Amino acid sequence: MTNAMTNLSGKVAVVTGGSSGIGYATVELLLQAGAAVALCGRDTQRLDSAAATLRAAYPQARLLAQPCDVLDAEQVAGFADRVQAELGAASILVNNAGQGRVSTFADTTDEEWTEELQLKFFSIIRPTRAFLPQLQSQAGTGANAAIVCVNSLLALQPEPHMVATSAARAGVANLVRSLATEFAASGVRVNGILIGLVESGQWRRRFDARPADEQDLDWTQWSQRLARKKHIPLGRLGLPEEAARAILFLASPLSSYTTGSHIDISGGLSRHV
Structure with missing residues (x-):
């Protein structure tokens, strides 16, 4: 039964920031589950290398790799159009972009605040906006339509030396909850994971x-x-594949009655019940 519930054959999944780390591990698991996968990233050389490795390991897989800055609305829209044209409508979107900024309140400039907040929010907003029509069309056919956002334990346990990232991550947790409520009526689930040190x-x-x-x-x-x-x-x-397993769970029918939640992937670091 578990294998059937994680069989994603015929599904199309999109992973942003998919050329390394958690994103790359997620792409691998989605391919292993039978999904067609589109991944994007800003570093063209790293993206090409990741795609070549994946195609060698999964020669029968339907795989699309395209350079894309998820903060650029035009690039994201173009990526979404290409996914639909070449693979079909996406039913899974994994928003995985951005890393932590080490800074305190005293040494974070206005420009750095703006950059951090824009990255954390719009790396979710722009792909979600671009792919939502595809996700909603798949939800209507009875397919599993899901958005999974990679978030951080900083959303619940802010660190003073990562003040801007902590604040942005808390906002992302709220955004996930809000999107889950809004999209539930159209059959699209929205969840996230909270990673610790991976x-x-x-x-x-x-x-x-x-x-x-x-x-x-x-x-x-x-x-x-x-x-x-x-x-x-x-x-x-933690290992990237340990986070990726939680993402696969939230993207698959195994979590069909779960939306608006986060899974803790922190090795016990969380102090919250």
């Missing part, structure tokens, strides 16, 4: 720039030390 290029870069007294640590030792410092009960950073 392995990513950003953390790898911090590892590469580690101070002299940590140079003797390899990645596993360094990341485990970081997890202890951050008081993560499971004692390690």
Whole structure:
């Protein structure tokens, strides 16, 4: 029964920020579940490399990769048109874009506030606006229509050294709830995940720039030390595929009676019941 409920054959899924990290892991799981997948990203070279790897691993898959800045309404609209023309109407949209900004209130400029809020909100607003007609058309045929937004535990547990990102993430949680209520009547579910510390290029870069007294640590030792410092009960950073599994659940009929919610993927870091 579980396999049948995660069989997405005949479905079209869209993943923004799909060329690396959680987005890439999500694309892989969606392909494994039988979906046709369209992914986009801003870095053309990284996108092409990801697409080549995916096509080699899944030669029978229907895959579309297109450079796209999700903050550019015209580019997003063009991406949506191409998805419908080449793959068919999307029934799954995974909004996954943006990384954290490390800054306090004292050192965050007005321009940085504007940039952060725009990224976190419009990376969801613009793809959702562009793909909503497709999602609604699929919901009407009895297909599973779902939007999944990748959010952060910062939405519930703000950090003073990430003040702008924390504030924006809280707003995204509210946005997910609002969209879920509005779209329910047209059969489109909207949910999100709250990630804690998950392995990513950003953390790898911090590892590469580690101070002299940590140079003797390899990645596993360094990341485990970081997890202890951050008081993560499971004692390690999460893996992109662990977040991707939660996304697949929320995108599939397994969660057909779930909307307006978030799944915690933080290794126990959350202090909320």
